[in-house]
Amino acid sequence: xxxxxxxxxxxxxxxxxxxxxxxxxxxxxxxxxxxxxxxxxxxxxxxxxxxxxxxxxxxxxxxxxxxxxxxxxxxxxxxxxxxxxxxxxxxxxxxxxxxxxxxxxxxxxxxxx
Amino acid sequence: xxxxxxxxxxxxxxxxxxxxxxxxxxxxxxxxxxxxxxxxxxxxxxxxxxxxxxxxxxxxxxxxxxxxxxxxxxxxxxxxxxxxxxxxxxxxxxxxxxxxxxxxxxxxxx
Numbered sequence: 001x002x003x004x005x006x007x008x009x010x011x012x013x014x015x016x017x018x019x020x021x022x023x024x025x026x027x028x029x030x031x032x033x034x035x036x037x038x039x040x041x042x043x044x045x046x047x048x049x050x051x052x053x054x055x056x057x058x059x060x061x062x063x064x065x066x067x068x069x070x071x072x073x074x075x076x077x078x079x080x081x082x083x084x085x086x087x088x089x090x091x092x093x094x095x096x097x098x099x100x101x102x103x104x105x106x107x108x109x110x111x112x113x
Numbered sequence: 114x115x116x117x118x119x120x121x122x123x124x125x126x127x128x129x130x131x132x133x134x135x136x137x138x139x140x141x142x143x144x145x146x147x148x149x150x151x152x153x154x155x156x157x158x159x160x161x162x163x164x165x166x167x168x169x170x171x172x173x174x175x176x177x178x179x180x181x182x183x184x185x186x187x188x189x190x191x192x193x194x195x196x197x198x199x200x201x202x203x204x205x206x207x208x209x210x211x212x213x214x215x216x217x218x219x220x221x222x223x
Contacts, residue, residue: 006155031209043156043201043213050209058210090155098205099143104155 003027006091006105014113019078021108023091031094032074036060036087049074081112119202119214127222132189134217136202145178145185150199194223
C-alpha cells in the first residue's frame, strides 16, 4: 500500500548486541519519524527528521540513535540492546509534516533476550 | 501529552452494525487525522479533517470535529469483519510532530 519499507520485520537477539533497524521510503518525503509501540498500546515518538542531516529526539526518551544521510533512508541504531528495548518500532514519513497524512511501514518487532 | 483519550478502549459489534469511536485532544489544532492498524501491521491513514471543517465523509466513514469541545468522532457504517482493527486519532503540533491517542480496538463479528 505505502512505499515505505522496514527491515527486518522480526528480530530476536541477545542482550548487548548492536542493532540497526532499517527504514526506506521511495516517495521523496522530507519528514520521517520513528515510533515505539508496545502491543495494543499507543504510539510514542522517539525520533524525527525534517530532512537530510536533520534529526531530533521525540517525546519518549530512547537510548537509540538515528541518522539521515539520504532523503530516502532513516535507520535507527541501538548500540547495546537490553530486554527493556523489546517492543515494536514503526517508521513513518510525511510530505509536509502535520498537514499531510503519515505513511507507515509495517514495523519491526524486536525481542531482546 | 498533547493527546487525550480515545473512547471506548474496545468495541465489539455484529457485522452490519455501525461503530462509533471518539477522540479528545488537549491543544488547538490545524487538523485531526484518523488511522487504522491491523494486527501486526503499520498504521494506514483513513481521513483528515481540517479545523475549519465540522464533518467529512469517505465511503463508509464519517468523521466529525468539534473544536469547541476538542473532540472528534469516527463513525463506520455497515461494518464488515474486515473492519476489525485498532483505530487511532492523531494531531500534529507546529513542529510537525504527531501525537496519537491510545486507540480503540474494534472487533466486528461475522
